[in-house]
Structure formats: structure tokens, C-alpha cells
Amino acid sequence: MALPRAILFDLDDTLIRAYAQPEEAWRRLLGTFAAPLEAHDAPAIEKVRVAVMDEARTLWTDQATAAKWRLDIPGARRLTTRRALSRLGYDDEALADRIADAFTEMRRLEYRLYPDAHATVDALRQAGVRLALVTNGSSEIQRAKIARFDLEHRFHHIQIEGEFGQGKPELAVYRHALEKLGCEACDAWMVGDNYEWEVVAPQKLGMCGIWYDPLDMGVPETATAKPTHVIKRLGELIESS
Ligand SMILES: [Mg+2]
Structure with a gap:
């Protein structure tokens, strides 16, 4: 060349x-929230991880929505984590926000x-x-x-x-x-x-x-x-x- x-x-x-390979990162992060999530084994954690990543994929796949949220990635994480937990029957937006913010901070530290x-x-x-x-x-x-x-x-x-x-x-x-x-x-x-x-x-x-x-x-x-x-x-x- x-x-x-x-x-x-x-x-x-x-x-x-920065953001590559989110599966492993989410699994690790959600493991630290096992107690408040009442997810006491790997399959229970995996269920939450799949829901969280699924909601994130939905949000980021829509181009117009993605363009808006790119300017507020921590906010997007809160929104998709809230949606995921709510879908799984947790009624705790504060917990969703704590998880989302912890993920944002973990990723930042690991750049x-x-x-x-x-x-x-x-x-x-x-x-x-x-x-x-x-x-x-x-x-x-x-x-x-x-x-x-x-x-x-x-x-x-x-x-x-x-x-x-x-x-x-x-x-x-x-x-x-x-x-x-x-x-x-x-x-x-x-x-x-x-x-x-x-x-x-x-x-x-x-x-x-x-x-x-x-x-x-x-x-x-x-x-x-x-x-x-x-x-x-x-x-x-x-x-x-
Ligand atoms: Mg890039």
C-alpha cells in the first residue's frame, strides 16, 4: 500500500x-449484582445479560435513535437496562440505573x-x-x-x-x-x-x-x-x- x-x-x-466484546464485560459486571438481582447462578445471570444486550441491540440498530443516543451513551445504557429489567419482571429502576452506571464506569476504566x-x-x-x-x-x-x-x-x-x-x-x-x-x-x-x-x-x-x-x-x-x-x-x- x-x-x-x-x-x-x-x-x-x-x-x-473501547466497546468490543460486550458479552464478557456484561457477564462479569452482572455477576457483581447477583445479590440485588437475586440471580444466584450462571443461567440466572445469563438471562439478565441476554435481555440487557437485546434491548441495547434494538436501540442501536435504529439509525435515527442511535444517532441521538450516541451523544449520551451513559443515558442510553440506563434506558436499555431499565427496559431489560422491566421485561424480566424487576420493578426497580434505581437498580437498573446502578447497573448501567457501573457498566459505563467499568468500560471506561478498561479502555x-x-x-x-x-x-x-x-x-x-x-x-x-x-x-x-x-x-x-x-x-x-x-x-x-x-x-x-x-x-x-x-x-x-x-x-x-x-x-x-x-x-x-x-x-x-x-x-x-x-x-x-x-x-x-x-x-x-x-x-x-x-x-x-x-x-x-x-x-x-x-x-x-x-x-x-x-x-x-x-x-x-x-x-x-x-x-x-x-x-x-x-x-x-x-x-x-
Ligand atoms: Mg470505531
């Missing part, structure tokens, strides 16, 4: 490990920078590539991650949905970032883990969509677009150039 003039990077589950993230981004910048960080979500939560993982000074442009006013996959999002970097779409890559946001939408503009697949999930069966490249480690971006 010859390097392009500009690269737009996704943040969550691309540069940092991790992917080990080759800094080195890759720095090498690309060193090579003269113009770099943008383009992330969905609220200003407060995304800015906290950017500061915590020392990312701000590494990018020429940082664009957060909650600040810009639009999020991926709106084409205006990519257009604005390209304009800020002074680069044409045909000479730019978008790199990230979300198939719609980082492959399908950017390719509509003529950008290359580089799909990051660190957990080796494989291209979704329903995919209509084909990624320009698939990478399993960020370091692959510089190794072959």
Missing part, C-alpha cells in the same frame, strides 16, 4: 479498545490504547501524511479519551460528532475533515472498525476504506462494498508502504 496524502482515523475500537497505535500514527505523520481523528460521540467523553491517551498533538485535525454537529456516516463529516486537511477524497484513506462508517460511506466519496478487523471477525456477510484493504493490526499501515 503506497501511503496516501491524508488518513482519517476512527477512535473507538480502532486506536483504542486501552492498541499497542501499535502511537507508533503507527507517529510514523505516518513523520512520513508527511496529513492526519485527522474523526469520531462519533459526545465532546466530553471523546475529549477525555483523547487526553487520557495522549492523542491530541498527534493529529492535524480532530473532529468529534458532538462538536461538529454531524456524525459518520453523514458524507459531510468526511468532506469537512478532508477540507481541513487540504486533501482530495481520491488521495485519502479512512481507517476504522465500523463497516458502514469506515468503508461504505467513505468509498461513496471516492476515498479508500481500510477496514480494521483486530478480532478477525471477517467481512460481514451482508456487506455490499468491499474494503480497499483489511488490516488486523494498525502497524500494517506502515509496514508495507
Whole structure:
């Protein structure tokens, strides 16, 4: 892969490990609420986990609803956990909120920078590539991650949905970032883990969509677009150039 003039990077589950593999995280978290949930064995915990994740999937699958709640993920977790507990016959919204908030905090504590993230981004910048960080979500939560993982000074442009006013996959999002970097779409890559946001939408503009697949999930069966490249480690971006 010859390097392009500009690269737009996704943040969550691309540069940092943030929300991937929620099953294990929910199982662990719900285990700590076994007493108030009166869920005293693994199948009882599993029943709650399935209901909670089911409600979350329903909320996040609807695009308009998802676009609204992306700016308040802790609020979305409270809502879906309340719905799940209520469906299972618990009449305790305060308990649902405590569980949702504990999950939010557990996830926050467990964010991790992917080990080759800094080195890759720095090498690309060193090579003269113009770099943008383009992330969905609220200003407060995304800015906290950017500061915590020392990312701000590494990018020429940082664009957060909650600040810009639009999020991926709106084409205006990519257009604005390209304009800020002074680069044409045909000479730019978008790199990230979300198939719609980082492959399908950017390719509509003529950008290359580089799909990051660190957990080796494989291209979704329903995919209509084909990624320009698939990478399993960020370091692959510089190794072959
Ligand atoms: Mg992502």
C-alpha cells in the first residue's frame, strides 16, 4: 500500500479498545449484582445479560435513535437496562440505573490504547501524511479519551460528532475533515472498525476504506462494498508502504 496524502482515523475500537466484546464485560459486571438481582447462578445471570444486550441491540440498530443516543451513551445504557429489567419482571429502576452506571464506569476504566497505535500514527505523520481523528460521540467523553491517551498533538485535525454537529456516516463529516486537511477524497484513506462508517460511506466519496478487523471477525456477510484493504493490526499501515 503506497501511503496516501491524508488518513482519517476512527477512535473507538480502532486506536483504542473501547466497546468490543460486550458479552464478557456484561457477564462479569452482572455477576457483581447477583445479590440485588437475586440471580444466584450462571443461567440466572445469563438471562439478565441476554435481555440487557437485546434491548441495547434494538436501540442501536435504529439509525435515527442511535444517532441521538450516541451523544449520551451513559443515558442510553440506563434506558436499555431499565427496559431489560422491566421485561424480566424487576420493578426497580434505581437498580437498573446502578447497573448501567457501573457498566459505563467499568468500560471506561478498561479502555486501552492498541499497542501499535502511537507508533503507527507517529510514523505516518513523520512520513508527511496529513492526519485527522474523526469520531462519533459526545465532546466530553471523546475529549477525555483523547487526553487520557495522549492523542491530541498527534493529529492535524480532530473532529468529534458532538462538536461538529454531524456524525459518520453523514458524507459531510468526511468532506469537512478532508477540507481541513487540504486533501482530495481520491488521495485519502479512512481507517476504522465500523463497516458502514469506515468503508461504505467513505468509498461513496471516492476515498479508500481500510477496514480494521483486530478480532478477525471477517467481512460481514451482508456487506455490499468491499474494503480497499483489511488490516488486523494498525502497524500494517506502515509496514508495507
Ligand atoms: Mg470505531
